Amino acid sequence: MSEASNDRVTVLKTHKLFIKGAYPRGESGRTHALRDADGGLLGHLCTGSRKDLREAVEAARGALGGWSAATPYLRGQILHRLAEMLEGRAAEIASAIRETTGRSAKKAQAEVAAGIDRVICFAGWSDKITSLLGNQNPVAQPFHNFTSPEPVGVIGVIAPEHSSFLGFLSLWLPAVCAGDTVVCMASEQLPLPALLVAESLPNSDFPAGVFNLLTGMRKELLPAFAAHRDIDGLVASADEKEAAALREAGADNLKRVRVIKPDADFEDTHAWEGPEAFRGAVEYKTVWHPMSAE
């Protein structure tokens, strides 16, 4: 490194929202600072508003029909492509984790590896969900009766505050894998890894609107998520007080609310990569079909 490069003034980035495959600045025009673990300025963030959430939900609702009808094989391949893209940005994401959390490089790298492997895991889940969570039911009537998991619809995800990459991925991958579309709020304090993932999504053949990302303030956005009547379910990392508010407001349109404790252990592969991971992402349809030779 030459001395001249040390004098170079860096370009300061303002990270934008990710809605319908594009990167708009927030509707409200507000921004806030993105700081590293020592309080140094890394850039700025758009402060997402209730209006931005509405835009994102509209995008997610619009994408739901196509995405839920896409073959599981296609969804799997698109998720695999995401892992390919993230592998190429692994160093950048690790450095984002290290800078914003102050964790060691080794720990940051381990988290990135675990996150990318989790994407790979869900690339392989899309065409197994029905095999493992659905079944034929031996009813005592002349009917062919079977139950299949189906996507819930538009899922609002409140990403965990402290596991900014692995935890962030863990909350929305099952939903997208199962055919839901997602509006996700990134960690308020540590949003950078999530923003880097959002930058990789359009290059992964993800259709616009399948995954949307907002940055902003929990106290503003959580109530907006809970109250939005076109969000079908919530998977939210929330403390007890926040959870109660989400459930209460969500009851208005009977949102399925899955609450994840703020200190959840995202390294638990059985919990986050097993069938349990789909809780909140799928619901079940039973079909009775007659059998008769007439």
Next chain:
Amino acid sequence: MTLRTPPSAPAWDYAPAPESFRPEIAEQHGLFIDGKFVKPRSGKFMKVINPATEEVLTRVAEAGKADVAAAVEAATKAQRKWSRLPGKERAKYLFRIARRMQERARELAVLETLNNGKPIKESRDGDVPESAKHFFHHAGWCDKLRYAVPGGGEPGPVGVCGQIIPWNFPLMMAAWKLAPALACGNTCVLKPAETTPLTALRLAEILQEVDLPPGVVNVVTGGPETGKLVAGHAGFHKIAFTGSTEVGKAIVKACAARPVRLTMELGGKGAHLVFADAAIDQAVEGAVQGIFYNQGQVCCAGSRLLVEESVAEEFRAKLLQRMSSLRVGDPMDKNTDVGAINSASQRDRIQGYVQIARKEGAEVLESGCGTLPTKGFWCRPTALAGVQPSHTVAREEIFGPVVALMTFRTVDEAVARANDSAYGLSAGIWTEKSAKMFEVARRLRAGVVWCNGFNLFDAASPFGGVKESGFGREGGRHGLLEYLAH
């Protein structure tokens, strides 16, 4: 009566649409053992030809006893480490294989058609993408095995697998065998068919390319003697075989004295039922697809076409009309429907059955359009009318583009006739009444029943037979169980 061109058929005139890509083929291929292509210790090589031209494509090694032993040794040595690799790491190797197969799809498709004789549109749109899909699907199972088996706990692999595959779907059968085995942590010795080893060897190149650990997959080419050496080797914990019922039985006997797991995917005489309430035009299309796909060289082909009497005449007329428009000839032409038969001996076998049918009283209706090339092995699409259940061609597998036409009057008779077979691999049902469809499906003794469709395959869907069509399933969760010790 031999009907070459039914009076109603228009005179089709086509411009050729040849596939231009030609993959490089080395003059000689060694065996793939322990991650390397090696010269056979047997010192023997055999010719591989293009069945559409009879031209020699290359020479491949003929594995002898020492070669098979070396392959088993390599697989045994690799097994422990491969099975102890975490599932999600094994998965990444399988995903790599799937991706490279997709990326080299055109090369694989052309190679398959050159070596097998099947139409390029089938290898391009069927064999190769399905093979890649099989690896992709099973890649996803590697880290989910504990959820695949009821009872919980992490199931282990069976061990070292000997896998013997046929010539009708050379690459797809390799994928069906290797992908689940590898996903579950097994290691393999694959024995491709004598006449069609080229895509399996090209797949071995891909395995090298993606750095699959040496010995995890070994490919031993050769003829029936090599197959016997594989089936008889005491080092295998499992033998998986796809091929004729006759050879399958011999393998079961050869393995009888050892506690070896078996999967047998054998012959069939698929019953294809067309009810009067079917959408007849679609059913005709399904019947054509059911017996002429891959020149009828399909174990699950719909070779017994049972049509309800009240629509039999209409159905027959439409079927013959449709058959007359099937283009027979150059497999490398993108518009060809029916390509070359894989070998002279198979062609002779098919023609022998047509002679028997004629002798036993069936009416032989040959069809198809296009001039047959002067070289190569060919059979025109053929329907046998007036076949009785006792006729040889209603009972034995022909494995060619020859369909036996029969009729029935009631559902009970349809089911009884369909089930009147030593085989039980596939069956088809055509009716617009879905309640009837499910009830008839329930009553058919077959491992796979297709409704208003035929010859449908998916990596997520188990395939396999009952009765003398063999046992074990390939594909989906049930196929996985065959490669797990649980």
